[in-house]
Amino acid sequence: MTRAFFRRPVVEVARDLVGCVVRHGGTAGVIVETEAYHDSESACHAHAGLTPRTATLFGAPGHAYVYRSYGIHAMLNAVTEPEGVGSAVLIRALEPLAGLEAMRQRRGLERLEDLCSGPGRLTQALGIGLDLNGSDLLDGPIRFEPRAPDFDGRVQATAPRVGITKAVELPWRFTAEGNRFVSRPRPAAGALA
DNA sequence: CATGGGATTGACT
């Protein structure tokens, strides 16, 4: 994974991150679901402009944007595009890969499908908190690793993003087709990226 | 300074 990988258009990065690995501490998972956010559309936090909250989004690519949602859940994003552009890829679901016992302890659940299948769930499972906002994804506590060469899953591109009220029409949700760790609602079978 | 809403989840009817 390189800085140049993240400096590209956010939609391309969101598509290409499916199949890549996220590692934090002893835990890791394969990304099976992402969403793209860009300051040019109103569903993105950066749409309001540069504020203390969104500073990370406008910063250098390849860094983590972590924020709290609904007062409870931490959300993990990867900042993309050149510095000055507010954009990021939300990581929505992982397929558990390593540190399963730590994940089960943090989540208080046993079922594999319940550990990381949701944006708030995966941050809890990996132990990712708000203190990691702004940290480097290439050389920091959270590491993004390239897609495994044998990743054979196809990437599905047509699903609308989840839980937003604005710019709902943009098909910027990407999932590993047919993967059982994708969060709900499951996208219908559709076009491939 | 007060207020309101949000890239969600899980418990309960």
Next chain:
DNA sequence: GTCAATCCCATGC
């Protein structure tokens, strides 16, 4: 299906 929990922080008076 419905609904409350709970905390930043942007916005507006």
